[in-house]
Amino acid sequence: MDVKLNTAIQAYANTAKAGSGTGVAARDGDKEGDDFAGLVRSTAQNAIGAVKNAEKMSMQAVAGKADLQEVVTAVTAAELTLETVVAVRDKVITAYNEIMRMPI
Numbered sequence: 199m200d201v202k203l204n205t206a207i208q209a210y211a212n213t214a215k216a217g218s219g220t221g222v223a224a225r226d227g228d229k230e231g232d233d234f235a236g237l238v239r240s241t242a243q244n245a246i247g248a249v250k251n252a253e254k255m256s257m258q259a260v261a262g263k264a265d266l267q268e269v270v271t272a273v274t275a276a277e278l279t280l281e282t283v284v285a286v287r288d289k290v291i292t293a294y295n296e297i298m299r300m301p302i
Contacts, residue, residue, distance in 0.1 A: 241286075245279045252276035 258264035
């Protein structure tokens with residue numbers, strides 16, 4: 199459970215850091231991650247990295263080269279990341295549907 203808390207705290211800190219700007223990103227001279235698309239891109243890359251790490255640790259465990267605790271930690275982190283991505287996706291779809299139902 200401590201892994202989930204640490205991962206959640208880290209995700210919150212990353213989101214807060216990415217969203218600490220003015221909320222409106224200028225197109226010229228922006229660093230990657232300063233706008234919404236960059237935030238989504240970096241989050242997707244982090245999620246893919248967590249899943250790849252879990253797969254690598256699982257393969258090392260099958261080969262007898264990894265500690266079981268490290269494997270469980272990596273798999274739990276990947277599971278939490280995937281659950282977070284799915285929850286955010288669901289919220290985005292819900293928000294889109296709400297916007298589409300608004301009268302013009």
